[in-house]
Amino acid sequence: MNKPEDRPGKPTVIQVDEGASFDFGGLGVQWKIDGPDTGERFSIVHHPIMPRALAAPLHYHHNEDEYSFVLRGTLGALLGDAVVEAGPGTWVHKPRGQWHTFWNAGDTPCEVIEVISPAGFENFFREMAQVWGDMDQMIRIGRKYALEMDFESVPGLCERFGLTFAETRV
Numbered sequence: 001m002n003k004p005e006d007r008p009g010k011p012t013v014i015q016v017d018e019g020a021s022f023d024f025g026g027l028g029v030q031w032k033i034d035g036p037d038t039g040e041r042f043s044i045v046h047h048p049i050m051p052r053a054l055a056a057p058l059h060y061h062h063n064e065d066e067y068s069f070v071l072r073g074t075l076g077a078l079l080g081d082a083v084v085e086a087g088p089g090t091w092v093h094k095p096r097g098q099w100h101t102f103w104n105a106g107d108t109p110c111e112v113i114e115v116i117s118p119a120g121f122e123n124f125f126r127e128m129a130q131v132w133g134d135m136d137q138m139i140r141i142g143r144k145y146a147l148e149m150d151f152e153s154v155p156g157l158c159e160r161f162g163l164t165f166a167e168t169r170v
Contacts, residue, residue, distance in 0.1 A: 012037070019046070022129040025166030026053030031126070035119025043122040047112045049073070049104040054163040058101045058153035062146035064121045066094040066114055068102065073110025076161060077102040101153070103163050121145060 014032055021030040028048040035043050047068075049055055058078070068075060068091065075086045079100045086092050094100045104110035116122060124145045131137035135151075142149050154165050 022125065022132075024128070024132065026050040026164065027055040027166075029125045029129070031122055032113075034122055038119055040119045042115055042117040043119040045114045045116070045122055045125065047114055049075075049110040049112070051104055051107045051109060052163050054101065054103045054154065054157055054161070054165045056101055056149070057165075058099055058150040058157065059142075060099050060148040061094075061096045061121070062148075063096060063118070065096050065117050067117070068092045068094065068112040068114050071111040071113060073104055073108055074106035075102060075110055075112055076105030078157070099150075101157060103157075103161060105161070121147075 019031045021028060026049065028046075030046040030048075031043075032046055033042075033044040035041075037043075047055065051073075068077075068086075070086050070088050070090045070092070072088050075090075075092060077084050077086070077092050077094065077100060079092075079094060080098050084092060085105050092102070094102070124141060124147065127141045127144075128138060131141065139149070157163065158165055
């Protein structure tokens, strides 16, 4: 990837296939722009989401706002008590200080570009990828990033919205 510090005064171009990636069993993460590239103002990740897949348990960010831009498919989200669905070209704001989750609400792949502000939370995904499946480590990492996660919300969310989650996929 061409980073600003590598090419001062030159544009930064990130190709579609550039950036490390990890599959969390239905939610993918491809890192596109990291905090150091933006003076820590924001970061950007690409999330491919499998059909009818819950991306995460109900969770609460203390430090970050997330802005999801839907590239394709249908993104579903629970934002506080509000349930929303968003199609291609739509932005969904998931503000800090609000319990929320999101999923692919359709039967075809969904892809979103996630802008995270301020930057830093993109590293949460990197650290989670290293310990994926170790619940104690995952909880520790969540605390490190001031992220509260309600793992007990998963079965109810899956039933309510007709979804699957990583541990329950066949």
